[in-house]
Amino acid sequence: MFDIFGFYKFKKLTSLKKNKILLQDYLIKKNIRGTIVIASEGVNATISGKTSDVKLTITKIKKILDFKKFDSENISKSKFQPFHKPKVKIKKEVVPMGYSLSLKNKKDNHVDPKKWNKLINDKETLVLDSRKPFEYKVGTFKKSVNPDVDNFREFPKYLEKLNKKKPIAMFCTGGIRCEKASVFLEKKGFKNVYQLKGGILNYLKNIKNEDSLWKGECFVFDNRISVKHGLVTGTYSMCSGCRKPVSLKDKKSKKYEEGVSCSNCRDNLTEIQKGRFRMRQKQINLAKKSGSKHIFQKEFK
Structure with a gap:
């Protein structure tokens, strides 16, 4: 059994090349696989390995990048190693939207999964799935809408067209895309912006199927392809021709x-x-x- 640990942290980082080497060497040493993306604005990652090795790696990451806790984190289990190898990448942004982010003075607009249903059931609330179209097709929340953009850099153009007076409930896989998008909306004068705490993964982990407003499965960027309630591995596989998820019906x-x-x-x-x-x-x-x-x-x- 493998632990899969996803996290992100927005914090000004320096010495990116040096830290990439330190992180890469440690992942190899502890036989940890997955991807860590570092940028001047922070870090975003999903890693996997044996429980004890993952715990040690988490501690090491915090020490190397000099912070005490993540902005968001989630953990799940897999019977197989869902990643091929360890990767550490340096990017201009951990989420490519054309601007760097700082969470300093940001309004706390996170909504706990147990309160999420009430928010999105309100007919006045715009439920916004901020993921890519192919992720949206695998599964999403009841009555949600999708911007239908394949490149996240195009997302701000869509956001600017939204009604500033209407409550907006945003969600994505683990929360990082919404974190950055919500700051963008705040700067544009939007007052009623909310985001699902910990993303879809946190919701599926904590909300029972019979109480859920989630329809379908959740696409994940590893070899599980998709997960269901309880974060158990889903039924999707990956098309070798176009690298898009394939359902049992599609087959x-x-x-x-x-x-x-x-x-x-x-x-x-x-x-x-x-x-x-x-x-x-x-x-x-x-x-x-x-x-x-x-x-x-x-x-x-």
């Missing part, structure tokens, strides 16, 4: 071919691409029969 489509395509990409792939993907899938199947693992399986389990 019944004539355009779905394991390891090759789905209805989303079948008509856009060339015959050369399909042939290459079929060859790769053939190698995977042969590896399965021999009891070994093909490199593609290891990376995209």
Whole structure:
């Protein structure tokens, strides 16, 4: 069993190149996998490993980056290692919106999962899913709307068009995208902006299925692909052709071919691409029969 720990922290960071090396070396030392993104505005990450190693790594991250607690964190379990390898990346922003963020003097607009249902049930509330369209299709909250933008840098243009007088309840996977977007809205004069504390993952972990207003599953950026209530691994898999999530229903489509395509990409792939993907899938199947693992399986389990 593996612990999966997701977190973010907005804090001015320096010595990014030095810290990248320190973090990368420690992840390797403790056999921790996942991705850590650091920028001058803070850190965002999801890592996975054995419980004791994850705990030690959390302590080490705080020491290296010089802070005592995360702005948000969530933990779940997986029967398999959901990441292929450890990665530490330096970015201009942990969430690319075209400006750096500081949470200093920010209004506390976080709503606990147990109070979230009442907020979004109010007919006056705009329930805003701030994730990408393909994530929205996997699952979302009742009556939510999605900006339908694939690049988060385009999100501010959408936000500026919203009604400043209308209550806005924002949510995303772990909370970091909403954290940055809510600060943007505050600066633009919006007064009634709320965000789901800990994101969808925190909601699915703490709210029982029978009390939930969540419909579907939640896409996650690791090899679990999606999770359900209780953060158990979901039913989605990943299309090898377009790298988009595929449901059990999608697999019944004539355009779905394991390891090759789905209805989303079948008509856009060339015959050369399909042939290459079929060859790769053939190698995977042969590896399965021999009891070994093909490199593609290891990376995209």
